[in-house]
Amino acid sequence: MRVTARDWRRFATLAAGGSSRRSKERASSVSGREFAASPGACFRAVLPVLMRPKARPRVFVSDRAFREGFARRGLRKASAEEAFPIAWTAMRSLTPAATRELEAGLRQALAVEMRRAGLVLFARPLAVSLDFVLPGEQRLAPVGKRDGDLDNLEKLALDAMNGVVFEDDRLVVMKWSRKSFGPEPRVSVLVGEIPQSSLGACAVSMFDGWFLSRAGNDAGD
Numbered sequence: 001m002r003v004t005a006r007d008w009r010r011f012a013t014l015a016a017g018g019s020s021r022r023s024k025e026r027a028s029s030v031s032g033r034e035f036a037a038s039p040g041a042c043f044r045a046v047l048p049v050l051m052r053p054k055a056r057p058r059v060f061v062s063d064r065a066f067r068e069g070f071a072r073r074g075l076r077k078a079s080a081e082e083a084f085p086i087a088w089t090a091m092r093s094l095t096p097a098a099t100r101e102l103e104a105g106l107r108q109a110l111a112v113e114m115r116r117a118g119l120v121l122f123a124r125p126l127a128v129s130l131d132f133v134l135p136g137e138q139r140l141a142p143v144g145k146r147d148g149d150l151d152n153l154e155k156l157a158l159d160a161m162n163g164v165v166f167e168d169d170r171l172v173v174m175k176w177s178r179k180s181f182g183p184e185p186r187v188s189v190l191v192g193e194i195p196q197s198s199l200g201a202c203a204v205s206m207f208d209g210w211f212l213s214r215a216g217n218d219a220g221d
Contacts, residue, residue: 032171035125040193043122043165045113049106050185051132053152054099054159065090099156106160110189114165122166122193127174129190130157136181150179157187165191 069090114120132153134142142148154177158169166172174194 035196036193042192045189053148054156062090103160110164124193125173126171127194130177131188132179133182133186135185
């Protein structure tokens with residue numbers, strides 16, 4: 001999935017629509033900490049996309065920033081002690097292009113699904129289910145080096161949902177995820193506002209009885 005800068009601006013605007021309104025409505029009573037009185041709003045999406053783990057940013061020293069640092073200090077040469085703080089301030093990080101494109105594509109698709117469902121950004125404590133299906137033989141487990149770590153798959157998906165599905169990923173207080181092989185790659189997303197009764201001793205029954213059942217239904221589609 002590839003998203004142009006123009007498309008991303010358009011879909012980012014769609015995803016942001018109504019978020020400020022909801023924040024104003026709930027700011028005085030919820031402030032991002034209060035639970036739903038009962039199982040609240042729920043968002044489900046099944047996206048036909050080949051998920052990859054979020055790659056680590058590439059850290060490097062910007063030649064331009066390094067030269068500008070020398071120029072600001074009026075230096076043409078410098079000792080190692082003098083050059084080190086200049087190099088430190090010239091450090092930059094760059095997320096690999098494949099990761100950026102995949103995350104942008106997910107954000108686009110999630111924004112469309114959120115708008116189609118008539119939802120705005122979630123602002124209450126949330127439970128999240130992520131089911132990653134990778135292309136491969138179903139009798140095998142995706143634990144090879146090229147299949148990606150589950151936590152890195154989660155990281156990319158949660159970052160894509162940040163600011164599109166929910167206000168911030170700090171709202172996620174319960175999470176379930178898995179990865180498996182199947183004939184068609186996809187990621188099934190389930191996000192739900194949860195009541196306080198779902199915490200503590202009730203957490204297991206909540207996942208077994210409500211959340212995992214929905215995630216299982218998605219996986220069987």
